[in-house]
Amino acid sequence: MLDSSRRASILRLVEGPQTMGRGPGFWTGFGLVLLGAIAYPFFADSYDVGNNVYFFNWLFMAMGLSLIWGYGGALSFGQTAFFGVAGYSYGVLTINLGDAYGLTLLSLVLAVGISALFAAILGYFLFFGRISGVFLGIVTLSVTLVLERFMAQTAGPQWAIGAARLNGFNGMGAMPSLTIPWFGGDITLYPDVALYYVTLALLVVVYLGLRILVNSRFGNVIVAIRENPMRAEMLGYDIRKYQLATFVIGSALAGLSGVLYTSWGNYITPASMGMTAASLPIVWVAVGGRTDLTTTMIGTLAVLVIFQSLTIHGSQYALIVMGALLVITVLVAPKGIVIALVDLFRRRRSRQEGGA
């Protein structure tokens, strides 16, 4: 009895002050978008469907960055470090363990766990050392740049873990895809319709779960730390623990992106942790509006689609467009373009209502 009422009160947190989208209008829209996403494979070529899972793969990292940077106010510029660590871990584990008996799923969990552990160790030094602001940004960025350089020089045969060669600059390939054990034969999640649905389901679960998290007591504290860390501490919160927990959760999501990406393309390279790779999540999250999960998702998808359509047409200008988008966003709409549009729309509507 108590349990069910507690469960209900937790579920109610899916709406709250820390998330912009609320009310029947928003959830109707959410339902329609979700229906559209579910229906999409019926109207498209399964090859395209599998390819487009690519876009979903990155959203986990984007939401994690929104949590750390947008909600928590901590400039973590090296989320790609956790993406890469998890991606490589998945490769090493699956090449050694194989893909029978659902061992790829175990590898997924372990790989995400390794990236979370790495984040916990790094985060302990940073947050318990009370580093903040720009310093946090440049240390985390340094970490990912050094990891890239480390992985780039692992070309020699001595750089192997078990059967898995790290392969240096060229990257590691030929790891098995995620496989779900099933009656009458395992389901291998090649880039195809099945993978699409699994990733979509995971995305919905993570999105709703994060909404509940940011509207919970925990979420209240992390936004309080963003707004005024001293006041938060002087209300009795050990802010270092909250910052660390936020960092670990957000980085684990970057790790999840890394595993999904590696399994999707059966491939990961050191460049996934380099300067360019590190800058892209910043663009996605800043452009949409990092302080809200929904605007982060919309912005990330929009920017990814623009970027991808530019590169597919062979344009070298894609990265220039990304850089310009970032500069313009910071100068013109510092909260993010989607949030600025929502604000504009609300202001106009309230003016109309006021006039009527």
Add this chain to the structure above:
Amino acid sequence: MAILETRQLNKRFGGLHVTGNVDFALQPGEMHCLIGPNGAGKSTFFKLILGEHLSDSGQILYDGADITRAKPFERIRRGISVKFQVPGIFRELSTRQNLTIALQHHVSPQVLSEEIDRLLEFLKLADDRDKQAGNLSHGQKQWLEIGMAVALKPQLLLLDEPTAGMTPDETYATGAMLQDLNRAGMTVLAVEHDMAFVRQIAHQVTVLHLGKIFAQGTIDEIVADERVAAIYLGESDA
């Protein structure tokens, strides 16, 4: 037994003693004001009590326990609470959320909402509950932060110039509110410049000068003390 006691508390910045061997004791239930010219070390003394700075030597006892090296949040959990000089609020969050964050610690979820409403009434902020705290008037921000500090139900409330920037009416109302809280058992230690306010609330007054305790007594004794007048005049000469 004193609720707060400092023994030979020292803090130097470079060669300068900003707090020099301060022995200070505060009795439970007291309303005590700290005054003194600018640079007397009042703010540093507060920061030492809160743990924002650590002392170079000496001891701080709270409720009999040594908290000299305790972290700021540990001191808060023991029952100290503070209102900063510049309103320390969460500017982009609503008034209601500011109070939620202060209360959610120790108030069960079932009664949280009632408690927030009661506090909003008490602070006369009920109409502005959904306003962004950064958009409140200056006086309202001060009240909101006092509300957040009080929400912890502290035994000892520290206030750093709580009425700075308030109108005389607001100042008086703040004093009355603090007296209510004091009657309910809260000990209050305030740094304050406004003498009318000090006269309204203080049982005892301590004058700090050059990092040392210069004089102590009731407001009438302090006002009558020519040496105290001299250090303030000295400042206005400078």
Add this chain to the structure above:
Amino acid sequence: MEFLYAIFSFLYQFGDAFAFLVLSACGLAVIFGMMGVINLAHGEFILCGAYVSTSVAHMGLPLPVAIAAGSLAAGIAGMIVELVVIRPLYKRPLDTIVATWGISMIVTQGTLIVLGTTMAGSGTPLGSFVVGDYSYSTYRVVLMGMALATLAALWLMFTKTRFGILARATIQVPHVAEALGVNTNLVYSLTFGLGAALAGLAGGLYAPTMTLVPTMGAAFMVEAFVTVVVGGADIFLGTAPAAVVLGLIKATLTSWQGQLAGQIGMLIAVIIVIRILPRGISGKILKERA
């Protein structure tokens, strides 16, 4: 004798690491120390200095002139960036770091599109000399001298010249400086330009020793970052001692395990130092003195 050779070898390694740290970091440190802005386009000002100086050297002008031209070009580029992007963001230092990252992306990719994947270098000048069994590059010894000369010049500039004194006044009490008739916008512009010119100088100096590619700026970033993190906001009390300490760590690990180990070791040392000294070395020193 063997022992003396080993000591020389280590000192050379240390000097090399020290020079690289100082020259990579001082432009970043000047801008951060004076303006509170971390310039993530720092690497691209280095790139600018390297490309311009190499082009000028290809025209047949002597190397010192070429390096000065590279530094000047980066300085001018810095003042333009300050005017267009940094100035509107003074009240939002955390946004500046993001905006300069955007500039970095534009410049790196723009260079790739316009000038291609690589540029022909000018070759390391001055040859080498032999001590014991190993030969050492003379040019790298010159770089060590340049690092010390740069620090000395900065010290003179900030303590002895009118610009330096006005700049420090502006940074410490902007309102007062403004009330006294200092053109604070000009001071910010010159300070940012100086930081960019120092980055350009590093690019020009190291251009003869490196492969010139559009992403070369990133190769300096880790060193520049860690030096500023350890050194904090003060270039003399912070950056220089930080470069000494980090140079020792890097030289030790490099001579033991190679370049990459030096870099990784340095980063790990920095992360551990953060836990102990959150405000960096100069924060610690300044706190003691304040």
